[in-house]
Amino acid sequence: MSSDLEQLISKGEHLFGKRGSLMSLFQTIADNFYPERADFTTVRNLGEEFASNLYTSYPILARRDLGNAIGSMLRPSSKKWFHVQTANYDRLDQASKAWLEAASNRMRRAMHDRKTQFARATKEGDHDFAAFGQAVLQVSTNMDASGMLYRCWHLRDVAWVENADGIADTVFRKWKPTAIELKTLFPNTIHRDVAQCVAKEPYREFNVQHCILPSESYVGEKKQKTPYVSVYYDVDHKHLLEERGLLEQEYIIPRWSTVSGSQYAYSPATVAALPDSRLIQAMTRTLLEAGEKAVTPPMIAVEEAIRGDVAVYAGGITYVDSVYDERLGEVLRPITQDQRGIPNGMNMQSEIRGMIAEAFFLNKLALPPPGQDMTAFEVGQRVQEYIRQALPLFEPMESEYNHPLCDKTFDIMMRRGAFGSQFDIPAGLRGAEIEFLFESPLHDAVEREKGQRFLEANSMLAQAVQLDPTAADILDSSTALRDVLEGIGVPAKWTRSQEQVASMAAKRMQDQRTAETLAQMQAGANVAKTLGEAGRIAPPGALEGAAAALGVG
DSSP, rough: OOHHHHHHHHHHHHHHHHHHHHHHHHHHHHHHOOOOGGOOOOOTTTTTOOOTSSSOOOOHHHHHHHHHHHHHHHHHTSOOHHHHHHTTTGOOOOOHHHHHHHHHHHHHHHTTGGGGHHHHHHHHHHHHHHHBBEEEEEEEEESSSSHHHHHEEEEEEEEEOOOTSOOOOEEEEEEEBBBBHHHHTTEEEETHHHHHHHHHOOTTTOOOEEEEEEEGOOOOOSOSSSEEEEEEEEEETTEEEEEEESOOEEEEEHHHHHHHHOOOOOHHHHHHHHHHHHHHHHHHHHHHHHHHHHHHEEEEEEETESSSOOOOOOOOOHHHHOOOOOOGGGEEEEEOOOOTHHHHHHHHHHHHHHHHHHHHHTTTOOOOOOOOTTTTHHHHHHHHHHHHHHHHHHHHHHIIIIHHHEEEEEEEEHHHHOOOOOGGGGGGGGTOOOOEOOOOHHHHHHHHHHHHHHHHHHHHHHHHHHHOOGGGGOHHHHHHHHHHHTTTOOOOOGOOOOOHHHHHHHHHHHHHHHHHHHHHHHHHHHHHHHHHHHHSSSOTTTTHHHHHHTTTO
């Protein structure tokens, strides 16, 4: 074993050892909100019942609704949820915009292809993001490099460290592949013990780790000339499996909220709802016991008078000694209980449910519908309020989650030639920095506000023109309308370029001038014809005076 591999294994063990208490916190969160993922500190057997320790499923439902909303609102498969753009998109020509739009469509089809497992990976990542405030996804190509491949890894198996810029550039991942799987992936470099297990114990698991780190942090057997290096190594045998250079970090770690001094994030939803989750479980248990006591109350019985067991179920018979004197009191009677606290408990439980729903932003996911008698100003204010409330939810998801996901996908597809030849790229896009514009309820609200402002401006101009006709020249309606159309997602091929519009306007003006000239010529011809006909009957000298008066030579 080389010293570099030994140092790499030591770094991984150090990072995994430091986050032991964090795994305990994640286990507690998973027990209350995400029982399917509750295997951070325990080993879950196949077929083991989920959530057997819970009395109400409401915290799980709240996490489920938020996790499902992330994908349905930010990455809906039935909608163009992202657009490839550049920083100077407004100044691009029509050919460049059309190329970007075609690249967006091709990239979207590649991502949502069934073989890429995009839907599965992002679904798992969304729920990890909602419950634990972070997720670990890997963007790469499949084994034969014929398409993209997306995977979501368990937070239990991944540790990372930030660089000086706050970017998680070094990532370690634990992995337990089988012997046959290692033989398939690394046919020429597996350890001899693993090779022997392929025939005898093909499904025996081995401890393997994968690390992607900057090249300057790892020398290895040969110096890599790429920014990153990927290393697979067998921990059980301390054996190197693969070492190759990478142009970028394959792992994406979207983080919701972070605190200073820690590379790990947290979920504001579960942090706020965890005390309420414990409380609602205890309340539900108490209410269930109270309801059960109300239906089948505890009984008081005379010991010598009861013969056999007390049968309080439906159709049950309890036998009493025939010589017992009923005047001494009922042989079997329920204990008197005060049930007035049950409605109060139900009300308190309802309030706790509301607090959990608010902690998971469930009351801020939908734009409140406008009232029937609202003015345009009031509608705009409601949109502004929605933006302020939804911004903490959507902003980190777009910048930390969707953007790196699309960015890495675009870079891989560009290097693979998925967008065509480099010579087919319009000149206006060569060397440009690619950015992404995402469609989301927050974006829709912002663009709706832009359209509302356009309508308000037109309304104000209509009133101003009545006082001063020159006020109509203040607003550049063509530029404003183009901005609004682009904002609501009108395809670039539906609109004409500014040069085409200017050419059409010039042609229209030229046609108008030609029509006016022809009209003037026709009017002059009619006058000349009239004068010619009048000359045959008018006295000499009268036509010259009439022509001079009409301006006709």
